[in-house]
Amino acid sequence: MGDEQNSLDHEFANYTTCHGAARIANAKNKPHMALWTLIFLAAFGLCTWQIVDRFNNYFAYRTGTEINVQLESELTFPAVTICDFNRIRGSGVTENDLAYLGALYQIAALVSDPVALRNLSESIDWDAFNASAGLVEDFPGFVRRNGFVLDNVTLAECSWRGSRCYAENFTHVFTEYGNCWTFNSEKNSPLRQTSPGAGNGLKLILDIQTHEYTEDPFIGNLEYGLVFQVHDQYEPPRPELVGTAVAPGSHTYASTFQTHVKNQQAPWGQCDPRKDQNFLKYFDKYTLAGCLLECRAEIVVRACNCRPLYYPGDVDYCTALELTTCALPTLATFLSETNEFDFCGCTVPCEYTSYSSQVSYAGYPSLKAAEFYETTFNYSRGYMSTNVVLLDVYYHELRSTSWEQFKAVEESGLISDVGGQLGFFIGCSVITLWEFLEYLALKFSAFFLFSSKPSSKTATKDGVKVDNAMVFENTAAGDAEKTEITELSTIRTTSNGEKSAVLEMT
Template identity: 25%
Template sequence: MIQELGNYYNYPTYTTLEVERHSEIEFPAVTICNLNSLSKSLVLNDSRVENYYLSIGPREIFGLYNEFNWSDPFYEQNGFFRNRTVEDILLEHKGLHFGLFNSFMFDQTAYLDSEEYFSVELKPNGPCLTSNKTKIFKTSYTGSEYNFVMWLNVDRENSYFGQWLGEGVQFTVHDKNEDPHFQGSSGYYVEPGHEYYSALRKYTYKYLPEPFRATPTEFCRESFVNGEQYFSTKCWKECYVRYIHEACNCIDFDYKGEFYGNSKMKTDCHCPPACSSTRYEVTLSSSIFPSDFYNDFLLKAVNEFDRDFYRKNFIVIHIYFDELKTTIVKQSPVYGSSVEIFGNLGGQMGLFLGASILTITELGEFLGFVLLFIWKKCKNGNRTNFSEEKNVNATLEEM
């Protein structure tokens, strides 16, 4: 009984899997980043500028830059100390809407104006494009011929010092309310000269609120202090902003939260899982793009003389649902209510009492049989001894 009560107040749970099928499903957000987004033709051609971008480049080449002489008037004249805006940053980077995006389709409908469907967001490796911020895509179709099909041009000739030594595109599929940079997933890195097929599967995770634990050590959280729905990535971003503020008394200009030195989150930067969250699993495969035949055809169509133009610069990405369904991973309580524990306790007590009466009865019956067996054994033994003694006496008399 004590063990049962202890188990009840540990609030045990079990996990179930449910599959919900849809006739129409909302398409997730897709974030696309050029791994080398700085444009050599747009950056000032000066060794001091090169040295600056080299100093903030990949860690693999960290230390190859020269020391800065920040007293040089050149830095102030060229805006190195000026408060910069998103527009200032974009002036130095390769085009996004009319550069990286060559064309895209959704469910076999061509959309030429990516600005209507993709918004610019600054990430640590540069400006990126994210869908589903202004207009929501929904689909009733499955398969690689439908949903997202994007032609991307990385413009390798204009590549410059960046955050990566490689060339290509990083893309992440995520819930529209989540920030992929703080989601713990780096997404997928793809290179030019290939056509990629990304099959999606949607998973929704539902945890029980406190006092039930979402993990062995944490409770899930349902909302922020202001009542808005809680997302763990927003919490981590708030922590990141706090760290930057404490380090340099400044805030990332792209941050649109309400942090002004008075964070709503706990000071220990504790970001538990959300009670409800959505993740997308991607299965990625690829093929060479384009084939030799289509390569020649496309080069003639655009009057391009570099035979490797498409294979050096272009990436085609298909992002699509395999099935219109959601797999729901749901946490449920072992005890639905306090009534169940009394039912369990009553059942155990009844079983215990019933077992005790049966045990006493069976033990008494067993002892009775043992005593009866011993009595019969002794009685038969006396008769045998008397019979043997009589036979011996008779033999002696005959002699």
């Protein structure tokens, strides 16, 4: 058994494609064998170190980003949402309404603890303000009627690619600025720009009517003007976070850029492929903004049993009192104590389109333009400097940029790295692996074959087989034996001269 096992070892060392094994097995002397053994072990150690390094590099989950810029014949135009810094117009409300709102906002600003704020609000006689029923009972309807209005008066001029557009081409949406209006909000058939440059996109002249402003300087907005946001049609607008301010008395050029983003899923990236178009309850497509809005709405609904007018859902809207005494403090506490991304489980989408704008300004209007507008719209130069906004939103180039995140090390790259290290240091390949498996199979089969061989005698036709030896004997027995030994067999001679041969099987 031992000789056969040694024979297998020697045979494997000679025929394997792994370098160095044959040199060790066929070494002429012990120093020669020791030298090649050291060389092989050194190469094997370096190979192991490099393979471990390649695996560590793979499991670091590093990524790269490929950026492609593509010129297009036309580009999908983004949705453009426009809001006013003034949330409530003075002409539509009474002094009692303004006092009621002012008191609500002031106590909310003074008391940060939701429980203390609720106790304080319950101690106030709100009926004494004698506010209008629409404000007290239907706050969203009140804001809709008395907030920023886009009509033929405030929208002095509108053009899309040189053609006339109207207030009817804008869609109303609630945000934290109150009433906002979105141009090109249609998801299924958005407008497309076919020529680059200012004047070939959306051009607006708006009258913000600063005499209608009611913002309290202590608790409201200090600015006057507009806020706009360019965004994808599937993304809910959040101008309070990513909007761009526009001041009256200037021509604002908003050069827009379109970017397609494709992210890797975890653990290489942060996107979750399970969040498809049906993941969000109130939005058609998963977006980070939509996910956060739904999560915030759920938190407020659990605490107040109502939702702010700018949050999605099917629960009733909060009244002005519920908004300032429960919803806003609850949300503020949540944001100050919790990471909303981790709590809500909101991740970046795997694929989405984003828009950004590069804004520049020019003096407006010129003397000739002021004379024209004074004749056409009855705007004086002084009135235009504080009330009229000229906004140009357009693509300055018809090009789209794509940002695609990719794995720095793919699975095929890991296999190539490991195979390269094995081949370079010790000459191993996939064939070597199968050679080694074959060697192990032969090794184990030989071991089990010899260990399971029975030691009992087995009768044959002409003799008896004992432990791998065949004994040919005469039927006569009982006499003393004399043994002769030859090189090939053992001869046993009985007293009557008959001989039997025992052939040793090795």
